[in-house]
Amino acid sequence: MSKRLIKLLPAAALAASLVISANAGASTRDTPPTVVVKYGDLDLGSKSGVAALHSRLNRAAKQVCSPLDSRVLGLREKFDQCVADAVTDAVRTVANPNLSLYHRYGKHADIVASNQARGA
Numbered sequence: 475m476s477k478r479l480i481k482l483l484p485a486a487a488l489a490a491s492l493v494i495s496a497n498a499g500a501s502t503r504d505t506p507p508t509v510v511v512k513y514g515d516l517d518l519g520s521k522s523g524v525a526a527l528h529s530r531l532n533r534a535a536k537q538v539c540s541p542l543d544s545r546v547l548g549l550r551e552k553f554d555q556c557v558a559d560a561v562t563d564a565v566r567t568v569a570n571p572n573l574s575l576y577h578r579y580g581k582h583a584d585i586v587a588s589n590q591a592r593g594a
Contacts, residue, residue, distance in 0.1 A: 535560035
């Protein structure tokens with residue numbers, strides 16, 4: 475998968491991209507909102523690069539789920555679940571072991587050594 479950009483979608487990756495969208499009626503039923511997340515500038519072999527991508531995915535998920543954002547308890551739970559699902563799906567679609575570990579364990583995740591040559 476290309477490191478140039480990600481679009482985040484709740485289910486499947488498009489070729490070289492991943493789409494985050496909100497399914498919970500945030501937009502129209504036919505056209506859920508989407509956000510493109512670029513990450514070609516990040517080194518996913520480093521903890522800082524992985525953390526930066528995870529942060530970008532989280533911000534994008536909050537953006538597409540924002541119509542559900544509310545101080546009303548029941549609606550807030552839907553927003554939180556929308557964000558969690560969108561980020562989890564995006565991480566799964568990127569299929570990078572370092573990102574997956576970071577998503578699962580946070581800052582305490584050990585980064586897996588990459589077999590990609592540096593500077594190539």
